[in-house]
Amino acid sequence: MVYEHWLRFLxxxxxxxxxxxxxxxxxxxxxxxxFTFPLSFDVAEFLLxxxxxxxxxxxxxxPSEARRWSVELxxxxxxxxxxxxxxxCVANRMQE
Numbered sequence: 001m002v003y004e005h006w007l008r009f010l011x012x013x014x015x016x017x018x019x020x021x022x023x024x025x026x027x028x029x030x031x032x033x034x035f036t037f038p039l040s041f042d043v044a045e046f047l048l049x050x051x052x053x054x055x056x057x058x059x060x061x062x063p064s065e066a067r068r069w070s071v072e073l074x075x076x077x078x079x080x081x082x083x084x085x086x087x088x089c090v091a092n093r094m095q096e
Contacts, residue, residue: 005051015089032091039084041077
């Protein structure tokens with residue numbers, strides 16, 4: 001399922017290599033800041049639901065695994081323990 005979700009992004013790991021790419025380009029004094037944003041259950045379900053369906057259709061997970069994923073997320077929501085977030089990183093050159 002993670003693989004299916006990963007396929008939906010043009011360059012899913014760019015952030016992991018961004019600092020090295022800046023340094024290779026000769027940039028120095030780079031500052032980064034990470035921002036995290038909580039996701040509601042509905043947003044997480046929207047973002048991941050099609051990945052679950054595609055993974056099941058492609059045979060990467062079984063239909064019962066796909067159902068279990070959805071049910072367990074719903075149970076977590078019902079018990080008030082569902083948590084999801086997205087993180088983004090901003091990089092910039094330090095001002096002199």
